[in-house]
Amino acid sequence: MQLYNTFISSASYRVRIALNLKGVAYEYVSVNPLKGDNLKPEYLSVNPQGLIPTLVDGQNTLTQSLAIMEYLEETHPEPPLLPADPVGRARVRALSLVPACEMHPVYTPRVRQYLANELGLDQETSIAFGGHWIGLGFGTLESQLKDSPHTGTFCHGDRLTLADVCLVPQLFIARVVQADVSPYPTLLRIEEACLALPEFKAAHPDNQPDAPADD
Numbered sequence: 001m002q003l004y005n006t007f008i009s010s011a012s013y014r015v016r017i018a019l020n021l022k023g024v025a026y027e028y029v030s031v032n033p034l035k036g037d038n039l040k041p042e043y044l045s046v047n048p049q050g051l052i053p054t055l056v057d058g059q060n061t062l063t064q065s066l067a068i069m070e071y072l073e074e075t076h077p078e079p080p081l082l083p084a085d086p087v088g089r090a091r092v093r094a095l096s097l098v099p100a101c102e103m104h105p106v107y108t109p110r111v112r113q114y115l116a117n118e119l120g121l122d123q124e125t126s127i128a129f130g131g132h133w134i135g136l137g138f139g140t141l142e143s144q145l146k147d148s149p150h151t152g153t154f155c156h157g158d159r160l161t162l163a164d165v166c167l168v169p170q171l172f173i174a175r176v177v178q179a180d181v182s183p184y185p186t187l188l189r190i191e192e193a194c195l196a197l198p199e200f201k202a203a204h205p206d207n208q209p210d211a212p213a214d215d
Helices: 010-022 064-073 086-107 110-116 124-145 162-176 186-193 199-202
Strands: 002-005 027-030 054-057 058-064
Touching: 002 010, 010 064, 010 086, 010 162, 010 199, 054 064, 058 064, 064 086, 064 124, 064 162, 064 199, 086 110, 086 124, 110 124, 124 162, 124 186, 162 186
Parallel strands: 002 027
Antiparallel strands: 002 054, 054 058
8 A cells, every 4th residue: 555645745644644543554655745746747647636645555546635534444444433323423524524625725835836926925915814714714623622512532522533633634734834723722632632642643744754854
C-alpha cells in the first residue's frame, strides 16, 4: 500500500492518522504541492486531479481523503472509526464534514495562490479571508460539541472516530495560517487527548520524512 502525500497537507494528515489507528502499514510517497510535485506528469498519471492524498492499494487507486478513510473503515473494520448506531454514525460524519468539506477546501494552497496571483489580495487580506471561514467552522464545532451529552473524551464519546481524525489536522493547519484557536476550549481539550496517542504523534507533520529539518 502506498500513500502519496506530504507533511504539510491536512488531508494527508487525516489519512495518516486513520492508517495508524487501523494498524495498516504503508509506503510514504512524498508529493509536495508547494514544490509543484502534484502537477508533474508522473503524479498526474496516478491522480489526474493533481490533489493529495492518493492511496494505492494493489490495483486500486483511491482519491479524496474522506473516501479513502471510508474505504479503510470497510476493508479494515477494527478498530471502528464510526459508531455502530445510525444516529451516531450520522453525527460523526456531520462533525467530520465541517473541517473536511467546509473549512479545508476554501483555504488550500491553490486557493491562497489564486487569491494572491489572480485577485491580487495582499497577505493580510488573504489571512483575514481564511480566518473568517476558519472561525465559522470552529465556532460551529465548538457549539455542537461543548454541551452535547454525546461528547466525551473525544468528539463522540470516549472512543476515537473520524470526527477526531478530521478535527486535529484542521487545528494544526489553522495555526499554520495564523488563525486564533483560543476561543474553542472544547476543541482544544479533544485535540490534547488525541495528540497524547502514539498514532496521532506518528502522523504529525513534524514527524514525516519530507518535513523540513529546521521547521
